Amino acid sequence: MYDTVHFYIHDGTTDFTQLNKYLKQVKLAYNECGIFKGCIGFIGKFRIQLGYGWMSCKGSLSKAYFGNNVQRMNLQQVKEIIETLSDILHYDVRTLNVTRLDIADNFAMSSPVAKYFQYLGTLARLKRVYIVEKETLKYGTGSSHSLVLYDKTKEIKSKSPHLLKKLEIPTNLLRYEARYSHRLASRFKRPIINGATLYDEAFFHKIIQSWYDSYSDIEKLSLIQLRGIDKIKNVKDFLNYALNVALINQPPAFVDDIIEKAKEQNIFRYPSEYTRAKNELKKLRNNPLIADSSELITELNRKVRQTYDEMMG
Known part of the structure; x- marks a missing residue:
């Protein structure tokens, strides 16, 4: 589950x-x-920067251990790779502060990866960005907490094609990553997060919970089924029904965008009115007579939950 990690120390005195x-x-x-x-150097693919009073180490724990970031690491393997880095560097990496940490898993899906993204909507406080040419969906680009979902098979074909047969990579491999940086100790309510923290079971469970909760908080969009037309009695009913259908047909960020436009024009007197309007629009978009859960999003929800259950033991 662990991937990229940044270690850092700044004591102001040691000549690293x-x-x-x-x-x-x-x-x-x-x-x-x-x-x-x-100076700058490497231990495998770990990039090490050394200076007077400071040192940083950046790399992927899973790539350092397995040679790829497709296979999952367990906590014993995390401990082993940190000890190996310490032995090679002749410095105790367990004591270095962690300033960035990515946690992820890969899911073999039944359909092309990009098809799943149309059912993943907005997420509070994290801007949704879809990069078409990379088949990548991002939430919170540039922030201290961000989520990334993308086509892992496509990436492997481009960067490490030898792994396709070696690891029997499926045609549709979807990767979901949660990335954390800056003030990790405050976010996870720990006095310190260092190399040794990464194989602490209690901390691992806390970050897995955050990874799962972040995905769960993404708005899940629906299919249009057009049920209930027979219940329409007048023009008003028909217009409300058509509004529901129109909202469901809009891009995932439509509701957030229109609320932002409303804020720019100061159309409401109180901030709570924008929240109320946003919630009402989202209710309309999820009308059970019109909207139905997609089999694709149900499949992805199930796979993410399965990983969560396995990691939490």
Whole structure:
């Protein structure tokens, strides 16, 4: 489940550049005045930056352990790879602060990945962005908490085609990632989050809960079934029915966008009225006479829940 992680330490006194002899592909860095700033090197694909009083280590734990980020890591494997990095670096990575952490899983789906995204709507406080050419759906681009869903098979074909047969990658592999950065200790209510925290079971359960809750909070859109037309008695009923259908046909971000336009024009007196209007529009879009759950979103919901149950033990 763990993927990208950023470790960092800044004590202001230790000369971490002395660790460069344990790295590969070392390059020295100088500022515009030609003064030595530090050095950059690698342990496998982990990128290590060393300076006077600071050090950062960035990479994928799963790639460091398995050579790919398709297979799941268990907590014992997380502990092992952190100990291996410590041994090679000759510095205890368990003590380094974690400043970014990505957690993810991959799901073999019955249909092309992009088809599932049309049923994933908006998410409070995180802007929805769909990148068509990359078949990638993002929530919260550039924020300290973001979600990404994309076609993992397509990425592997482009970057690591040798893994397709080696790992028997299915045709439609959907990846869901939750990315956390900045003030992780505050977010997860821990005094500190360091390398050793990552294989602490209580912390792992907390971040899995966050990963699952974030997905659950995404608005799930529906199929149009057009039931209940026989119940229409007059023009008013018909117009309300047509409004429901029109709303369901709009892009996922339509409700959020129209509420933002309303705010720009200051059409309501009180902020609570915008919230009320937004909730009413979403109710209309989920009218059970017209909207029905898609088999695709039901399938994705089930797969995400299955991962959650397995990870929570």
